[in-house]
Amino acid sequence: NTGKLWGARFAGGPSPELEALSRSTHFDWRLVPYDLAGSRAHARALHAAGLLDDDELAGLVAGLEALGERYAAGDLQPDPGDEDVHGALERLLLNEVGADLGGRLRAGRSRNDQVVTLFRAYLRDHARTIAGAALDLVEALADQAEANLGAVMPGRTHLQHAQPILLSHHLLAHAWPLLRDVARVRDWDARAAESPYGGGALAGSTLGLDPEQVAADLGFDRASPNSLDGTSARDFAAEAAYVLAQMGVDLSRLAEDVIIWVTAEFGFARLDDAWSTGSSIMPQKKNPDIAELARGKAGRLVGSLTGLLTTLKGLPLAYARDLQEDKESLFDSLDTLAVLLPAVTGMVATLRFDHDRMAELAPRGFSLATDVAEWLVKQRVPFREAHEVAGACVRRCEELGCELADLTDDQLAEIDQRLTPAVHEVLTVEGSVAARDGRGGTAPVQVAEQLAELRAVVADH
Numbered sequence: 001n002t003g004k005l006w007g008a009r010f011a012g013g014p015s016p017e018l019e020a021l022s023r024s025t026h027f028d029w030r031l032v033p034y035d036l037a038g039s040r041a042h043a044r045a046l047h048a049a050g051l052l053d054d055d056e057l058a059g060l061v062a063g064l065e066a067l068g069e070r071y072a073a074g075d076l077q078p079d080p081g082d083e084d085v086h087g088a089l090e091r092l093l094l095n096e097v098g099a100d101l102g103g104r105l106r107a108g109r110s111r112n113d114q115v116v117t118l119f120r121a122y123l124r125d126h127a128r129t130i131a132g133a134a135l136d137l138v139e140a141l142a143d144q145a146e147a148n149l150g151a152v153m154p155g156r157t158h159l160q161h162a163q164p165i166l167l168s169h170h171l172l173a174h175a176w177p178l179l180r181d182v183a184r185v186r187d188w189d190a191r192a193a194e195s196p197y198g199g200g201a202l203a204g205s206t207l208g209l210d211p212e213q214v215a216a217d218l219g220f221d222r223a224s225p226n227s228l229d230g231t232s233a234r235d236f237a238a239e240a241a242y243v244l245a246q247m248g249v250d251l252s253r254l255a256e257d258v259i260i261w262v263t264a265e266f267g268f269a270r271l272d273d274a275w276s277t278g279s280s281i282m283p284q285k286k287n288p289d290i291a292e293l294a295r296g297k298a299g300r301l302v303g304s305l306t307g308l309l310t311t312l313k314g315l316p317l318a319y320a321r322d323l324q325e326d327k328e329s330l331f332d333s334l335d336t337l338a339v340l341l342p343a344v345t346g347m348v349a350t351l352r353f354d355h356d357r358m359a360e361l362a363p364r365g366f367s368l369a370t371d372v373a374e375w376l377v378k379q380r381v382p383f384r385e386a387h388e389v390a391g392a393c394v395r396r397c398e399e400l401g402c403e404l405a406d407l408t409d410d411q412l413a414e415i416d417q418r419l420t421p422a423v424h425e426v427l428t429v430e431g432s433v434a435a436r437d438g439r440g441g442t443a444p445v446q447v448a449e450q451l452a453e454l455r456a457v458v459a460d461h
């Protein structure tokens with residue numbers, strides 16, 4: 001006997017090279033509590049099918065509990081000879097309860113249905129934690145939006161001055177995508193709540209075990225309707241990887257704005273000391289490392305998704321060992337977001353905005369030109385013409401080296417008779433912002449309403 005799960009058929013043990021390649025305990029050991037829970041549920045299914053008596057069930061459950069306690073205490077370790085967490089736990093269970101009893105547990109299950117069920121359970125638990133951390137960031141953005149309500153800033157497209165907006169409007173524009181990511185986790189979770197346990201290696205079991213019982217025992221909504229699909233599908237993992245990657249991308253876009261805002265050239269915001277870093281050589285430096293790490297780590301989150309999809313694309317049904325490659329990148333994505341989200345939340349919560357600086361820049365770049373054109377439209381001028389007239393105003397300002405609001409009544413009339421002095425009403429940032437008062441617009445009343453709407457969605461989670 002080689003001590004492996006499959007000893008008898010082989011003349012000798014595997015080569016060290018194969019063992020080194022095959023071993024997964026260094027990354028799947030975190031599944032121990034899930035494997036033990038699966039084993040407990042499986043023991044109950046064996047008992048319900050009459051394949052374990054009451055004493056045997058109690059003995060196995062006690063042995064599994066003992067292993068769980070050792071794991072929690074940090075003194076349960078795999079051996080170098082263990083291929084994966086499942087084999088290691090069988091070996092350890094045999095030590096706990098003896099080979100006769102311990103050797104009964106593997107009946108009717110395979111590592112193929114085991115691992116995918118445990119992986120689903122692990123992802124579901126941890127994705128919920130990540131969603132909670134994302135909600136904390138949404139709230140930090142909402143708090144900043146509330147605290148800075150009324151402050152204006154230059155709104156940009158193509159990174160060029162476009163139209164003045166409220167800072168709160170911009171902050172909330174980063175909160176909504178994160179809130180959608182949280183909703184995606186919830187939608188995904190409902191789909192992932194399916195247990196393949198009982199599918200065996202691929203075809204199910206002859207032993208009369210009830211997969212629905214195991215599913216309910218493990219907190220799933222239902223058992224897989226198809227054992228081949230259950231053991232070999234990993235779209236649940238790819239979908240999770242997508243949601244996590246999307247979160248990474250959304251964090252990265254927020255981070256990029258912060259990086260720009262805290263430059264001397266923009267000067268819109270300052271980072272708190274505890275949430276920024278210095279330089280080892282330049283004593284004056286204050287760097288947005290959290291934001292840069294967010295931007296950088298988005299790359300590896302996207303990599304997890306593309307890596308997994310690429311692993312899956314050519315695989316025939318059912319289980320193949322390639323599928324073992326599903327875990328490391330997903331674990332990494334969860335681990336990455338678990339440290340990233342609280343750091344970004346702290347950075348956002350402690351940002352201090354320079355309202356004067358933003359207000360000074362808000363009308364620059366002729367950002368009120370659209371207001372001139374729309375004012376003319378309200379005087380019944382066709383927009384095509386109004387656009388031309390406002391464009392002529394901008395050209396005149398460039399010649400004179402002034403802003404739109406600086407044009408005199410005469411200069412305006414010279415450009416177009418229809419530009420009466422009344423146009424000055426709309427040539428203020430406050431007026432421009434307040435006028436955009438339809439749903440979703442940047443007017444203070446709308447942004448206040450938007451904030452309340454966002455808070456209500458958050459409270460719903």
Ligand code: ARG
Pocket residue numbers: 024084111112115319321323324325
């Ligand atoms: N450790 C493997 C995985 O993560 C499960 C083992 C399945 N091995 C097998 N020979 N069928 O996918």
